[in-house]
Amino acid sequence: MPRESGHDAPANVAELAKVSKTFLSSDGSEVKALQDVDLELRRHEFVSLIGPSGCGKSTILRLLAGLLMPSSGTVSIFDLPVTEPRDEIGIVFQRPTLLPWLTVLGNIVFPMRHKYGRVDARELRRARELLEMVGLAEFGDKRPNELSGGMQQRVAIARSLLHDPEILLMDEPFSALDALTRDEMSFELLRIWNERPKTVLFVTHSIQEALLLSDRIAVMSARPGRVSEVIEVPLARPRSMATLSEPVFLQLANEIRAKVFTRKPH
C-alpha cells in the first residue's frame, strides 16, 4: 500500500507489514487467519476494519495489542516491534466485561489496581473526569448490573482511557447493543474522540458505523484474511445525523457493501 505523499505525512503510530498469522486448530491442522496484511495507523486517525465474520479482524486487533504474535511479518508501534502488550494500548471489547463486584468507579480504576496493586488520588480524580465525560458522573458508586448495556459499554470505554493510551483498539464495541443505543454510542464516541484525540482501530460489521466514524476503512476478505482495499472517507467533520443522509455517504455505503459481499452474498 503506497504511503500518501505530497503533504507532510505524519509518522505512523502503528504498522503491520506483511503480517501473516496461522493458528493450530484443535484437530492439529493449520488455519491461516491472516495473510500478508499491510496496514498503518497514522497519528490520531480513526480507522475501521470491516469484513465478513472470520476474516481475521479481531486477530489484527490482538496482534496490535501484543496478545498474539505474528507467524511472519512485523507488527510495530512507534517503529518498535511489538513483542508483548504495551502501555500505549487501550482495549474496548465487544462485551463491557465489567467486574460485578466492583463499583462503576472501581471498574474504571481497575486497570491501575490490577497492574500496580494500588490506585492513587490522581487516578481516582481522572476516573471521575472520564466518568463525567461519558455522561455517567452520578453513577460512580453504582454496580455494573444496575446500568444498561449502553451505559456499561461507556464505563468500559472510560476504563480503556484511564491510562491515557495513544492507541485505542475497539473490537465491535457496539455490536451487542440495540440499534438505537448503537447510533447514540457512535456519536458519543465521536465526541469523546474529539475531546481526547486518539489513534483508533475500530473493528465492526456495520458499514454505516464504519463510514460515520472513520477517516479510512480497511475492507477485509476472508480465508485467508487479508486487507483487500483501504478506502478514504471524504466526509467532513464534525459528523452528525445529517451526515447519514448525504449522497456521498450513501454512495460510499453501497460501494463498500459491494466490496464486502462480492464473494459471499448474504
Add this chain to the structure above:
Amino acid sequence: MRSLKSLADRFASLLAFAGVLLLWEVACRAFKVPSFVLPAPSAIVLAAGQLGPARWAEHALATMQVALLGYLVAIAVALPLAIGITRSRMLSRTLLPWLVVIQSTPIVAIAPIIVVTMGAGLLPRVVITTLIAFFPLVISTATGLAAVPAELIELSRSLRASRSREYWQIRMPYAVPYIFSGLKVAVTLTVIGAVVAEFVAAEKGLGYLILVSTSTFKVPVAFAALILLVSGSLALYGLVSWLHKRLFPWSL
C-alpha cells in the same frame, strides 16, 4: 376469606409437617406398632428427654466437631488444588484422574481401612469427612476459575499483570458463586462423612449413638439422633447460604 387463604399459603409447609406428625402418631397408636419397628413421635420425644440434654450436647458436639474440621480441611485442600488444576495442564492431567478415583471409591468401604491405618482417634474421622467433602469443592471451584470471560483475561494480559493478581483480582472473585455452590454441597456431605466415620470407630457422636441404640433396639433414641443430625445439616447449609449472602451480595 382471602386473608385465610394467604395465611394457609404461608404456613402450608408447616401445616403439612404437623399433619404428617399427627398421622404418624395416630397410626402408631391405632395399629399398635412396636417402637423398635417405628416409634411414635411422642415416644421419640420421651426417649430424647430420658437421655438428658448434657449427653445430647456431648454427642452432637462430637459430630459437629468432626464435620466442621473435615469441612475446613476440605476447603484448605480443595481451593489450592482447584487453582493448580486450572493453572497447569500438567497438574490437571496428573491430578484429575486421581481425584475421580478417590471420588468413585465408596467412602463407606474405605472408612474401616483408614481407621485401621490411622487408629481410632479424631484424625481418621476428619480424614474420612474430608475425603467425602472435597471433591465437589474442587470441581466447582475449578469450573468457576475457568468460567471467566476470555476478554477479562486478555485485559489482564494486556496490562502485563502478574498471574497472582489475575487469580486474586479476577478469577477468584469470579469463581465465588461457583465456590459457594460447592461449599453448600460439601457442607451437607461433611455430616454424612462424620456419621460414617463414627459408625466405624467412635466412642461418642450422633452416628455412634444411632449405632449403639439400634443394636439394643432403642429405636426411639436413634430417631431422635437422626432428627438432630438432619437439623444440624440444615443449620450448616443455612449458615453457608447466609455467609454467601452476607459477604458476597453481588454474586447472587
